[in-house]
Amino acid sequence: MTDPTISERYVGALMNTFGPPKLALVRGEGAHVWDENGKEYVDFLGGIAVNALGHNHPALVAAVTEQLSTLGHISNFFTSGPQVELAERLLALVPGGETGRVFFANSGTEANEAAFKLTRKTGRTKLVAASGAFHGRTMGALALTSKEAYRAPFEPLPGDVTFVPYGDAEALAAAVTDETAAIVLEPIQGEAGVIVPPAGYLAKAREIADARGALLWLDEVQSGLGRTGRMFAHEDSGVVADIVTLAKGLGGGLPIGACLGLGRAATLFEPGNHGTTFGGNPVACAAGLAVLRTIEEEGLLEHVTVLGQKLRDGLAADPRVSEVSGEGLFIGVVLPEGNTATVAAKALEAGFILNNATPDRIRLVPPLVVTSDDVEALLSAWPAILDQAHEEGRP
Structure with a gap:
């Protein structure tokens, strides 16, 4: 036998959350x-856009090995050089980053959970998201994800979310009110099959958000960090977002996510408002720095x-x-x-x-x-x- x-x-x-694996x-x-x-x-799936440098890239292996042999996990009572350097590097790359601050998490859905909580600090509770959107599987991120099959088993979901057709600026304008905390959009939708919005859509979303005093939150978890041939998919739009969320390719295979608050969103969180045990640990941040350096150097x-x-x-x-x-x-x-x-x-x-x-x-x-x-x-x-x-x- x-x-x-x-x-x-x-x-x-293992729990049957994914069905039988296609391969081991x-x-x-x-x-x-x-x-x-x-x-x-x-x-051609790359761990679902995660393995930015593929497998066994020497720069990533060296960075993680060196960091783990020096300092592994320290908790967020303390900080480390890689954590601060990675935050500085991301803010130097993102449009509007000179006014920003970073919260590190472990994944895209956690970065979006942080952003969801950040919008509540505006004093408003309503959000507008897009049909076809995917923002994650935890309860808060799931509330912003439009796919009925994902949502139905877990309703009622938190938040007061209105969905509008992706790319339809008129529908977006009609849905956003003076009670809207944020508009949440992917610059290019990934889970929906890589849907590119019409030209000018993000700029229009920025105008709508400004007119109603809402935040503009761009989910770059899948589209960011070189995936489109630019560091950020939205950077050619001329738009400066209030919140940008990142993950997937950032760690090159190690779990890390980031919520970037820009402008007024940078200082909405106060001590005790949010937290994480593993987010921003030195090893994951060293991996993130290696990915960003390699994108530039190669x-x-x-x-x-x-x-x-x-x-x-x-x-x-x-x-x-x-x-x-x-x-x-x-x-x-x-x-x-x-x-x-x-x-x-x-x-x-x-x-x-x-x-x-x-x-x-x-x-x-x-x-x-x-x-x-x-x-x-x-x-x-x-x-x-x-x-x-x-x-x-x-x-």
Whole structure:
């Protein structure tokens, strides 16, 4: 009798929150991973936009190893050099950061929980969010997440949240009142399949927020830190937000999130208003600094811009693709057959990890260090993957 596999052991040991795992992965290098049977895959999901530097990047490994061998966890009764330096670095990068302050958390949903509480400090309780939004799974962040399947089992949810169609400035203006604490938007929606809003939408949201005395909160958890070929997806809009939330790629695989309060939002929290045990610990912050340094030193913003265009153009060249959306390596592929689950399954068989974000949208968020050869390999395999998915779906 053979020993059970990792995947078989998973079923008996972990809560059934995700269903059976697609694979049990055992190691990675760059944008490549290997499963427990030794099969190699090119990972175009990147831990859902988390593994910015891929796997086993020497800069990240060195930074974490050095920090852990020097100072690991210290609690937030104290501070450390990496914590302060990372906060300073983020504020130097974000538009409007010269007036800002940072709260560090452990994840995107925790960064958004902090932001949610920050909006309550305005004295208002109402929020306006967008249909298709995803801001997290904890109760507060879930209240801002529009997907009914996520929300329904846990209602009633906290907060007084109104949802409006994403990208519709008129609907946004009608929903925001003098009682609105904040408008909450993703500059580009990720979970919905990489939806890009119309030009000028964020600027209009800023105008609407200002007219009503509300905060503008931009969730850059998935879109930020190089993913679009810019450090922040909203930076070309000319908009300065009041709150920006970050996570995912910030730690390159280590858990860290950040809530950036800018302008009047920077000083809304007072001692005792919020807290965290692990947030801002030296090891996670050292990882964040390594990611930011590497993006700059390896010219990854330009790399993401050039390679992202190549990938988007190549995917769009197939006539069965009706649209390719996104910027940089933040890509949505629309398949009108509505067979994205089958496409993702066939891609996995072919050695490529893709994500079927919705029934008709594939999401690609590979490591920022994905190579031209990796992209060429997917583009070469793409027609056959679509062929196989189409054949499987035929009656």
